[in-house]
Amino acid sequence: MSSLQFLRAVLALLTIPPLTLAVCSGAIIAVNWLRRSKANSQQFPRFWGRMLCWIAGIRVRIEGRDNLDPEATYIFVGNHTSMTDIWSFQGFMPHDFRWIAKKELFAIPIFGAAMRAVDFISIDRSRGRQAVKSLNDAAENIAKGASVIIFPEGTRSPDGRLAEFKTGAIMLAIKSGVPVVPVGFNGAHQALPKGSLLARGGEIVLRIGTPIATKDFKAKDKRMLADTLREKVAELLDECHQPLDVAGMSNVVQ
Numbered sequence: 001m002s003s004l005q006f007l008r009a010v011l012a013l014l015t016i017p018p019l020t021l022a023v024c025s026g027a028i029i030a031v032n033w034l035r036r037s038k039a040n041s042q043q044f045p046r047f048w049g050r051m052l053c054w055i056a057g058i059r060v061r062i063e064g065r066d067n068l069d070p071e072a073t074y075i076f077v078g079n080h081t082s083m084t085d086i087w088s089f090q091g092f093m094p095h096d097f098r099w100i101a102k103k104e105l106f107a108i109p110i111f112g113a114a115m116r117a118v119d120f121i122s123i124d125r126s127r128g129r130q131a132v133k134s135l136n137d138a139a140e141n142i143a144k145g146a147s148v149i150i151f152p153e154g155t156r157s158p159d160g161r162l163a164e165f166k167t168g169a170i171m172l173a174i175k176s177g178v179p180v181v182p183v184g185f186n187g188a189h190q191a192l193p194k195g196s197l198l199a200r201g202g203e204i205v206l207r208i209g210t211p212i213a214t215k216d217f218k219a220k221d222k223r224m225l226a227d228t229l230r231e232k233v234a235e236l237l238d239e240c241h242q243p244l245d246v247a248g249m250s251n252v253v254q
Contacts, residue, residue, distance in 0.1 A: 001200055005057055009198035012056035023048040024114030031117040038119045039096065045118060049091025057201030058084060058191050060092040064208035064236075067181070068095050073145050074181045074211060075173045077229050079241065080151035081160045081189035088188065088204045089149060097147040100138060100172075121148060139175035148172075149183070152226060160189030162234055162243040165226040173214045174222060182209035182229055184236025207236035 001009070027044040030036040053060055068074070076097065078085065090099075099115075103122045106112035115122075121141050124134035142148055150172065152165035173180045184207040192199045209232055217225050234242050 001198070005201045006198065008055060008057045008201065012052055012199055013197055015055055016052065019048060019051060021110065024110050027114045027117045028110070038117065041118050042096065044114075045090050047091075049087045049089070051091075052087045053084070053091055053204075056084075056087075056191070056199035058088070058199060059203045060088045061203060061205045062092060062094060062208065063205060065094050067208050067210050070095065072147075072211075073142065073178045074147045075142060075176065075178055075214075076147070076149040076181045076183050077169075077173075077233065078149060078151055078183035079157065079162045079185050079233055079237065080153050080155065081157045081185060081241065082192045082194065083156075084188045084192045084199065084204060085151070085156075085185045088185070088206060089183075092206070093149075095147060097149060100148050100150060103134070119146065121146065135171060136175065139172055142172065142176035142178055147178075152229070156194040157189065158194050160193070160241050162230065162237060162241060165230045167222040167226050170222050170226045170229070171219065174217045174219060174225065177215045179211035179213050180225075180229060181211045182232035182236060183207065184209070184233055184241070186236075186238045186241060189241065205238075209233070209236050 023044045027041050030041045030044070031038060074095070074097075078089070098119050098121055100121045100123050101115060103124050106115055106122050121138050122134070123138050124131045150169040152169045153163045154166050154169075157163050186205040186207065187202055188204050190200060191202050191204055212229070212232065214225070230243070
């Protein structure tokens with residue numbers, strides 16, 4: 001890492017808390033006091049993502065945006081290798097969308113209020129009736145027109161390679177009935193590997209695949225849909241991110 005990149009990385013790390021506080025406060029004021037629409041207030045989290053990428057020396061390129069209908073509702077499904085997945089998608093994704101966040105985050109002062117202000121979707125990750133109701137409520141919000149992104153691996157990949165998709169998040173797609181869009185995050189692991197605090201800069205390429213209809217899938221098909229989506233995401237990844245353990249992957253993009 002060059003001395004300039006080191007300084008940028010340290011600055012980005014130090015910027016996250018005050019920038020997050022400023023953006024959250026701006027969103028709350030815009031929605032609750034200035035009566036701006038929640039859709040219009042998406043400019044605040046978008047600014048947050050762009051600013052962090054810029055400070056950290058990360059360039060973001062989007063491929064495949066023509067696959068999307070600007071007016072349609074989607075569930076975007078991507079690989080998760082880095083915190084910069086969130087920065088880049090939030091800052092540069094050309095489609096209106098919301099994040100799904102665990103309900104505990106909504107209890108954090110200012111941060112939780114800001115998430116509610118811009119219509120982030122709460123979900124209960126515990127077990128039991130509340131979790132089922134939470135999943136159903138989230139699916140209903142999506143069906144009403146709230147595009148979202150999910151990372152079915154459940155956590156960041158330690159080596160940058162695509163891991164197995166869990167089926168819990170996939171149930172959102174089946175319950176909501178909206179099309180799912182595979183997204184390949186390339187270069188994010190190199191920009192900020194899991195376990196590292198300092199961003200290394202570079203380019204992140206988001207490849208957007210073709211939407212896949214889910215209206216004919218049932219709950220019993222969740223494993224099949226999860227595996228299909230994993231293969232579609234893998235096709236959008238550079239070789240260094242492709243999984244090593246999936247049979248029939250000989251035709252992935254190199």
